[in-house]
Amino acid sequence: MRLSRLRKYKNKSKVYINYAKFPLMFYVSLFCLTSLISGTNGLYKADVTNSNTLKASWRETWDNSSLVFWKDDFLRKSEELSKEEKTAAYKEHYSFTCERGFKADIYNNGNTMKGPSTFFVRYSSIEDINKKKPGEIIFEDQIPVINSNELYTLKFEPDTEIKPGYYKFSALQRPLHPGGTQNESEKYEGRFEIWGEVSVYITQDEINACNSTTESAQPKSTSDSVKVNSEREETATKKADTQEQNQKSEPKESNIEKAKDSGKKQEEENQTQNSESNKSSMGDNPEEIKEEPPDLDDSEVSTENTEDTEKQEGDKP
Numbered sequence: 001m002r003l004s005r006l007r008k009y010k011n012k013s014k015v016y017i018n019y020a021k022f023p024l025m026f027y028v029s030l031f032c033l034t035s036l037i038s039g040t041n042g043l044y045k046a047d048v049t050n051s052n053t054l055k056a057s058w059r060e061t062w063d064n065s066s067l068v069f070w071k072d073d074f075l076r077k078s079e080e081l082s083k084e085e086k087t088a089a090y091k092e093h094y095s096f097t098c099e100r101g102f103k104a105d106i107y108n109n110g111n112t113m114k115g116p117s118t119f120f121v122r123y124s125s126i127e128d129i130n131k132k133k134p135g136e137i138i139f140e141d142q143i144p145v146i147n148s149n150e151l152y153t154l155k156f157e158p159d160t161e162i163k164p165g166y167y168k169f170s171a172l173q174r175p176l177h178p179g180g181t182q183n184e185s186e187k188y189e190g191r192f193e194i195w196g197e198v199s200v201y202i203t204q205d206e207i208n209a210c211n212s213t214t215e216s217a218q219p220k221s222t223s224d225s226v227k228v229n230s231e232r233e234e235t236a237t238k239k240a241d242t243q244e245q246n247q248k249s250e251p252k253e254s255n256i257e258k259a260k261d262s263g264k265k266q267e268e269e270n271q272t273q274n275s276e277s278n279k280s281s282m283g284d285n286p287e288e289i290k291e292e293p294p295d296l297d298d299s300e301v302s303t304e305n306t307e308d309t310e311k312q313e314g315d316k317p
Contacts, residue, residue, distance in 0.1 A: 139156050181195075
C-alpha cells in the first residue's frame with residue numbers, strides 16, 4: 001500500500017517541478033540581462049570602522065617622602081633627660097610669641113619632596129586637641145618642598161584677636177603615602193594626616209600682656225621717629241652754617257692774587273693796543289718816528305700794580 005502511494009504522488013510532483021522551471025529560468029535570464037545592460041557604478045560603499053578604543057591612564061606615584069613633627073626622639077640621649085629638660089626642648093619647637101605668633105617644627109624623614117603639601121592649625125577652647133577630638137581648623141597654608149633630612153618651621157601669625165585655648169598643628173603627607181590617619185574632608189580625599197606632638201595653650205593673662213606690650217611700643221616708635229627727624233634737621237642746619245662761614249671767611253690772599261692777575265691782564269691789553277696804534281701810525285707816515293716811553297724801574301712798576309690792586313679792592317663791597 002505504501003509503495004503504491006509513493007509512486008502515485010511521485011509522478012504528480014514531477015509535473016509541478018517541470019512547471020516551476022520555466023518562470024525560474026525567465027527571472028534568472030532577466031536578471032542577467034539587466035546586469036549586463038546597466039552601468040557599473042558601485043551601489044554599495046564599504047567603510048571599515050574600528051570600534052576598539054585605546055585608553056592611556058597616568059597614575060601618580062609616591063615620592064618616598066615622609067613628614068614627621070619634631071619629638072624628643074630626635075634628641076641625643078633623650079632617655080637620660082629629665083622631664084623639665086624635655087618640656088624646655090618642646091617649648092623651643094612648639095611655641096607662641098607676641099611678635100611672631102605660633103610655630104611648629106616639621107622634619108622630612110624620607111626623600112626630597114617632589115611637590116608642596118598642606119598644613120592646618122586647629123583650635124579648641126575647652127580641651128586638648130587629638131585625633132579623636134580634632135577641634136576646629138582656623139588656618140590653612142602650604143608647605144613648600146622640603147629636602148631630605150631637613151627641618152622646616154611652620155608659622156601662623158593671626159590677623160585677628162587671639163582667643164585663650166589650645167592650638168595644634170597638623171599636616172598632610174604627600175599623595176599615596178602609606179601611613180597616617182586619613183583626612184575626612186572631600187577636598188583631600190585619600191590623603192593621610194599627621195599631628196603635632198604638643199598643643200600650645202594660651203591664657204587670657206598672656207593675651208593681655210601681648211596687648212599691653214603692643215600699645216606701649218607704639219608711642220615709643222613715634223617718639224623715636226620724631227627724634228631722628230629733629231637730629232637730621234639739626235645736622236642739615238649745621239652744614240648750612242659751616243658753608244656760609246667758609247664762604248665769608250675766605251683768605252685775603254686769594255683776593256689779592258685775583259687782583260694782581262686782573263692788573264696784569266689790563267697791562268697786556270694796553271701794551272697790545274699801543275703796539276697796534278704805533279704800527280698804524282708808522283704805516284701812514286713812515287718818516288715820522290714816535291718816541292718810545294722811557295723805561296721804568298721794576299720798583300715803579302710794582303708800586304703801580306699794588307696801587308691798582310688796592311683801588312680794585314676798595315671798589316669791591
